[in-house]
Amino acid sequence: xxxxxxxxxxxxxxxxxxxxxxxxxxxxxxxxxxxxxxxxxxxxxxxxxxxxxxxxxxxxxxxxxxxxxxxxxxxxxxxxxxxxxxxxxxxxxxxxxxxxxxxxxxxxxxxxxxxxxxxxxxxxxxxxxxxxxxxxxxxxxxxxxxxxxxxxxxxxxxxxxxxxxxxxxxxxxxxxxxxxxxxxxxxxxxxxxxxxxxxxxxxxxxxxxxxxxxxxxxxxxxxxxxxxxxxxxxxxxxxxxxxxxxxxxxxxxxxxxxxxxxxxxxxxxxxxxxxxxxxxxxxxxxxxxxxxxxxxxxxxxxxxxxxxxxxxxxxxxxxxxxxxxxxxxxxxxxxxxxxxxxxxxxxxxxxxxxxxxxxxxxxxxxxxxxxxxxxxxxxxxxxxxxxxxxxxxxxxxxxxxxxxxxxxxxxxxxxxxxxxxxxxxxxxxxxxxxxxxxxxxxxxxxxxxxxxxx
Ligand SMILES: Cc1cc2nc3c(=O)[nH]c(=O)nc-3n(C[C@H](O)[C@H](O)[C@H](O)COP(=O)(O)OP(=O)(O)OC[C@H]3O[C@@H](n4cnc5c(N)ncnc54)[C@H](O)[C@@H]3O)c2cc1C
Numbered sequence: 403x404x405x406x407x408x409x410x411x412x413x414x415x416x417x418x419x420x421x422x423x424x425x426x427x428x429x430x431x432x433x434x435x436x437x438x439x440x441x442x443x444x445x446x447x448x449x450x451x452x453x454x455x456x457x458x459x460x461x462x463x464x465x466x467x468x469x470x471x472x473x474x475x476x477x478x479x480x481x482x483x484x485x486x487x488x489x490x491x492x493x494x495x496x497x498x499x500x501x502x503x504x505x506x507x508x509x510x511x512x513x514x515x516x517x518x519x520x521x522x523x524x525x526x527x528x529x530x531x532x533x534x535x536x537x538x539x540x541x542x543x544x545x546x547x548x549x550x551x552x553x554x555x556x557x558x559x560x561x562x563x564x565x566x567x568x569x570x571x572x573x574x575x576x577x578x579x580x581x582x583x584x585x586x587x588x589x590x591x592x593x594x595x596x597x598x599x600x601x602x603x604x605x606x607x608x609x610x611x612x613x614x615x616x617x618x619x620x621x622x623x624x625x626x627x628x629x630x631x632x633x634x635x636x637x638x639x640x641x642x643x644x645x646x647x648x649x650x651x652x653x654x655x656x657x658x659x660x661x662x663x664x665x666x667x668x669x670x671x672x673x674x675x676x677x678x679x680x681x682x683x684x685x686x687x688x689x690x691x692x693x694x695x696x697x698x699x700x701x702x703x704x705x706x707x708x709x710x711x712x713x714x715x716x717x718x719x720x721x722x723x724x725x726x727x728x729x730x731x732x733x734x735x736x737x738x739x740x741x742x743x744x745x746x747x748x749x750x751x752x753x754x755x756x757x758x759x760x761x762x763x764x765x766x767x768x769x770x771x772x773x774x775x776x777x778x779x780x781x782x783x784x785x786x787x788x789x790x791x792x793x794x795x796x797x798x799x800x801x802x803x804x805x806x807x808x809x810x811x812x813x814x815x816x817x818x819x820x821x822x823x824x825x826x827x828x829x830x831x832x833x834x835x836x837x838x839x840x841x842x843x844x845x846x847x848x849x850x851x852x853x854x855x856x
Pocket of ligand 1: 413414415416417418419436437438439449450451453456457458459460461539540541542576577578579606693695716717718719725726727728729730731732734
């Protein structure tokens with residue numbers, strides 16, 4: 403279905419921009435994606451997506467949406483060196499200081515390097531006859547109508563060429579967390595969106611290691627979410643058939659060092675030995691890379707009273723989350739679904755309708771990320787009774803889910819944005835949480851030996 407408009411422009415060709423473009427391709431005659439970087443010839447990290455050097459896991463909901471948009475995409479990622487996995491069965495999850503029981507589930511995931519995930523989406527997108535991308539093209543600003551009520555296009559600069567105007571019926575800003583939209587709107591006489599920020603001062607250090615199939619007892623990933631008193635976190639993910647990617651770090655300056663011995667020691671301080679075992683014994687491949695992530699950041703575009711016509715903001719440019727929860731790509735995918743839902747009703751009042759839908763979709767991952775970050779006593783932010791209760795309850799759920807695969811999967815369905823958080827309060831689940839915390843410790847341990855904890 404096209405014909406809602408002739409030309410749509412998307413700023414940024416990372417996961418957000420690519421998925422926005424896929425959504426728009428069903429509605430606009432032509433979709434043009436403008437990207438400042440050049441696309442790598444092979445799937446390598448690039449300058450505009452520095453996080454591409456760090457571990458990236460795609461949640462079950464994100465994979466499902468991308469597969470719907472591009473049927474056969476999961477197979478293509480696997481053919482390109484990725485691996486399928488059962489998110490509850492093939493991954494070990496640590497949270498609240500304990501390991502969740504692993505068991506087969508219907509939560510299907512795919513693991514590959516971030517550049518492969520993005521490259522496979524980009525290649526499929528650019529096969530669509532009405533989509534094109536212009537690389538090496540930096541958007542400098544917006545072009546507004548004389549009365550500033552409508553966006554008519556963008557000002558771009560391709561390489562060293564002169565600035566030129568590109569007209570569009572719709573412009574979508576998917577230029578990431580550093581988006582200039584607040585400033586561009588201000589220049590046109592609009593208010594900037596309110597910003598919500600929860601400072602966490604996360605610092606990650608990452609290194610690749612040689613992978614052997616027998617490593618980690620055949621599991622494809624380990625995910626450790628920090629939990630008091632040890633707030634350090636880390637992941638080890640399948641990167642390619644012969645590589646692991648290890649990213650570890652901590653809050654508020656407690657960052658993992660980029661020195662082999664100290665990195666090993668830091669890995670050894672995590673509440674499970676598996677990451678340490680790889681770091682200490684596997685062959686390192688390449689140098690350490692570090693990333694500083696200051697704060698969860700949400701821009702409340704849905705609260706603006708005035709907004710120009712024919713303009714939207716998308717993906718990390720709207721909300722960026724503590725990466726440890728692995729939500730960003732999946733939220734962008736969900737927003738692409740919602741963009742299509744909004745466009746099915748035409749373009750009238752599009753921004754208000756899209757931002758309204760997107761803000762509801764962002765609420766859950768925002769509450770998950772920020773709610774958990776606020777368990778850290780030094781993270782500054784309001785902790786209303788609801789947040790304190792949820793964190794207490796999720797802690798109890800984890801205790802019970804050490805031995806209860808049904809509870810573990812119920813939690814992972816929520817963490818993978820496949821089920822709403824209130825599903826964890828359903829009577830059948832709540833009863834298992836209570837029972838799991840009441841049973842005598844000896845009985846629990848007879849049910850399953852506890853995880854190896856250093
Ligand atoms: C360390 C780290 C780890 C992460 N791990 C995960 C994970 O495990 N799972 C997950 O789902 N998410 C993860 N994320 C988040 C994820 O990377 C993003 O949510 C995802 O890339 C979607 O972001 P985006 O496309 O909106 O913006 P970005 O990825 O920031 O991309 C913005 C794009 O816009 C381009 N651009 C910027 N300005 C301009 C301009 N003026 N003109 C033209 N182009 C421009 C940039 O070059 C870039 O290509 C992680 C993030 C970080 C920082």
